[in-house]
Amino acid sequence: xxxxxxxxxxxxxxxxxxxxxxxxxxxxxxxxxxxxxxxxxxxxxxxxxxxxxxxxxxxxxxxxxxxxxxxxxxxxxxxxxxxxxxxxxxxxxxxxxxxxxxxxxxxxxxxxxxxxxxxxxxxxxxxxxxxxxxxxxxxxxxxxxxxxxxxxxxx
Amino acid sequence: xxxxxxxxxxxxxxxxxxxxxxxxxxxxxxxxxxxxxxxxxxxxxxxxxxxxxxxxxxxxxxxxxxxxxxxxxxxxxxxxxxxxxxxxxxxxxxxxxxxxxxxxxxxxxxxxxxxxxxxxxxxxxxxxxxxxxxxxxxxxxxxxxxxxxxxxxxxxxxxxxxxxxxxxxxxxxxxxxxxxxxxxxxxxxxxxxxxxxxxxxxxxxxxxxxxxxxxxxxxxxxxxxxxxxxxxxxxxxxxxxxxxxxxxxxxxxxxxxxxxxxxxxxxxxxxxxxxxxxxxxxxxxxxxxxxxxxxxxxxxxxxxxxxxxxxxxxxxxx
Numbered sequence: 001x002x003x004x005x006x007x008x009x010x011x012x013x014x015x016x017x018x019x020x021x022x023x024x025x026x027x028x029x030x031x032x033x034x035x036x037x038x039x040x041x042x043x044x045x046x047x048x049x050x051x052x053x054x055x056x057x058x059x060x061x062x063x064x065x066x067x068x069x070x071x072x073x074x075x076x077x078x079x080x081x082x083x084x085x086x087x088x089x090x091x092x093x094x095x096x097x098x099x100x101x102x103x104x105x106x107x108x109x110x111x112x113x114x115x116x117x118x119x120x121x122x123x124x125x126x127x128x129x130x131x132x133x134x135x136x137x138x139x140x141x142x143x144x145x146x147x148x149x150x151x152x153x154x155x
Numbered sequence: 156x157x158x159x160x161x162x163x164x165x166x167x168x169x170x171x172x173x174x175x176x177x178x179x180x181x182x183x184x185x186x187x188x189x190x191x192x193x194x195x196x197x198x199x200x201x202x203x204x205x206x207x208x209x210x211x212x213x214x215x216x217x218x219x220x221x222x223x224x225x226x227x228x229x230x231x232x233x234x235x236x237x238x239x240x241x242x243x244x245x246x247x248x249x250x251x252x253x254x255x256x257x258x259x260x261x262x263x264x265x266x267x268x269x270x271x272x273x274x275x276x277x278x279x280x281x282x283x284x285x286x287x288x289x290x291x292x293x294x295x296x297x298x299x300x301x302x303x304x305x306x307x308x309x310x311x312x313x314x315x316x317x318x319x320x321x322x323x324x325x326x327x328x329x330x331x332x333x334x335x336x337x338x339x340x341x342x343x344x345x346x347x348x349x350x351x352x353x354x355x356x357x358x359x360x361x362x363x364x365x366x367x368x369x370x371x372x373x374x375x376x377x378x379x380x381x382x383x384x385x386x387x388x389x390x391x392x393x394x395x396x397x398x399x400x401x402x403x404x405x406x407x408x409x410x411x412x413x414x415x416x417x418x419x420x421x422x423x424x425x426x427x428x429x430x431x432x433x434x435x436x437x438x439x440x441x442x443x444x445x446x447x448x449x450x451x452x453x454x455x456x457x458x459x460x461x462x463x464x465x466x467x468x469x470x471x472x473x
Contacts, residue, residue: 011231014213014240018282025279032243034224045286132290135238 006112007105009145010126012135016041017051019093023059023084026051026092039125039133040096046131049096052122059095060084102127105134113142159205159212159423160291160321162284162312163198165269165301166216166241167249168226177256177263194230195251197298197326197347197416204420204454206234210427213238213287217280217301219270220247240287242280246270272303284312288319293423296341297326297416306331310338322426326419329353340376343426343435345419348383362399365390366473369397379432381418381439386411390472391436397473398433400440402447403466410447417454418443424457433469441467 016039017026029038030053037052060083076082087095102125103112115121116139126134173189194203202212218226218241226248227239249269255262272280288294294316296309305311309331313323323341325332329351332344352358354368365384369392372380380392386408389400421442425435441463445455448463455463 007235012235012238013227013231014238014287015243016240016283029243032219041286043286045290 004109004145004149005105006103006107006109006126006137009109009112009141010105010135010137011141014045014133014135015039016045016133017092018042019048019096020091022089023056023092023095024088027056027088036122039100039136040092041133045133047100047102047125047127047133049093049098050100050123050125051092051096055095055097056084059087100125102131103137104128109142109146112137113146116142158210158292158427159202160284160287160294161198161202161205161212161214162294162296163196163202163214163216163298164272164296164304164308165249165299166194166196166199166214166218166226167251167266167269168222168229169193169195170250170252172252172254174254174256175258177254177259177261183254192225192229194226194233197419198295199230200413200416201295201297201420201423202237203230203233204416205423206236207454208420208424208457209236210424211236211238213240213291215240215242215280215284215287217242217244217270217272217276218248219244222250223248240283242276242283244270244272244276246272269299269301272301274303277304281311281315285315288316288321291321293322293324293426295324295326295419295423297324297419298347299328300331306334307338308335309341310335313339313341324419324423324426326415329355336372336375336377340378343379343381343422344372344377345381345415345422346383347415349415354382362390362472366397370473379436381436389436389440391433391440391469393432395433396471398436398469399472400436400467400469402444403468404444404448406444406447410450413452414443414446417446420454421460437464437467437469440469 015033019040037050039047040049040051042048060080123136123138125136128134171191172185174183174185177183199214202214205212230239249267252265296312300306300308309325309327316323324343325341326345326347328347359365369380369382369390373392382390384390387406391398391400418439422435422439425438442455442460444467445459445463
């Protein structure tokens with residue numbers, strides 16, 4: 001498994017958003033692309049953050065939410081919906097995960113698999129040495145390629 | 156570094172069904188192996204051809220809906236040298252269905268009208284285009300323009316590319332060229348004359364009329380112009396004059412499919428190799444003629460192109 005590199009399993013897709021695009025635009029893009037998150041870049045295509053469904057949901061919850069044992073303790077269960085409406089025109093930069101965890105094309109699959117497990121990421125941006133976006137690597141692509149590799153070995 | 160940005164504003168998913176004795180008003184069953192699905196659109200085709208020559212590219216434009224997502228997924232399967240960076244729109248990407256009947260020799264085509272692109276998607280595209288532009292040395296803008304997008308878009312995109320000193324190639328139809336050259340000229344202008352014989356709104360007939368039109372483009376600011384003449388010939392204009400390109404071999408007209416995209420891709424290849432102007436056009440033309448020597452979608456190898464450079468003639472006519 002260690003011999004497979006990120007470049008062999010990554011998706012060479014450059015779908016990205018800018019920090020000043022709105023929460024509403026990002027939700028629309030996530031829906032259209034069927035992904036759980038999108039890299040955030042600057043005007044030189046350098047990755048400056050990552051925005052995921054989780055980040056947006058977290059932004060809609062009150063700050064004390066983590067202290068509650070369940071959502072049932074929320075005083076108003078419509079809070080999330082009303083907060084989402086409130087933040088829908090906000091620039092996504094307010095809610096972006098920073099600093100962003102990225103990998104390089106020559107990192108090993110084991111290194112990426114470890115990051116997926118320990119940090120619970122679903123998607124990781126792949127960048128070059130200048131931090132310029134090259135694509136993304138997903139949990140599923142790691143699993144798919146690992147299983148194909150083991151099938152070849154077994155033959 | 157990715158070398159080429161291929162702009163394909165109106166990509167398509169090409170579906171080909173081979174059905175023996177195809178009949179209308181009846182159920183026709185087609186086996187999986189006779190049902191092909193390939194990403195299409197001139198810009199996409201150029202990127203695919205470039206990948207066969209190991210040239211990395213980014214393909215951009217608009218995609219939408221289920222068909223759009225299938226198109227991207229099929230494009231990714233072709234080669235990892237092709238990076239995708241599309242703007243996702245609300246309308247469905249167009250689908251071109253071709254039903255070929257190999258017994259009765261008929262071809263039935265059903266093409267969808269294509270999507271409408273709204274102003275917000277256009278703005279999102281322009282912002283992304285400028286970011287992607289900085290990552291490449293050559294921009295190829297090729298093919299049709301979707302509804303909602305102005306025919307002057309080639310000019311707008313070229314004006315931005317010129318801010319960053321990028322080489323710009325166009326292959327487009329007359330109505331796009333007319334509106335776009337009012338804004339900016341590309342480095343290489345190739346006419347797409349598959350559906351229309353018009354140049355600057357006029358139907359040309361004689362060789363002299365073609366030569367005159369080619370010279371006009373150069374006078375207006377183009378550095379290299381390629382105008383197809385009677386399908387297999389080309390008039391090529393540079394600041395130094397006008398040439399007529401002809402094949403020294405017989406051309407099978409049924410193998411012409413895809414030669415325009417091969418021409419453009421080979422010119423990009425020549426540009427990246429450091430060739431200029433007439434030599435670049437000769438390389439493109441040789442590749443296009445080589446492509447007509449066999450059936451199949453694969454572009455000719457570099458060795459084949461070199462061989463065909465000897466099998467074409469370029470005669471100075473002005």
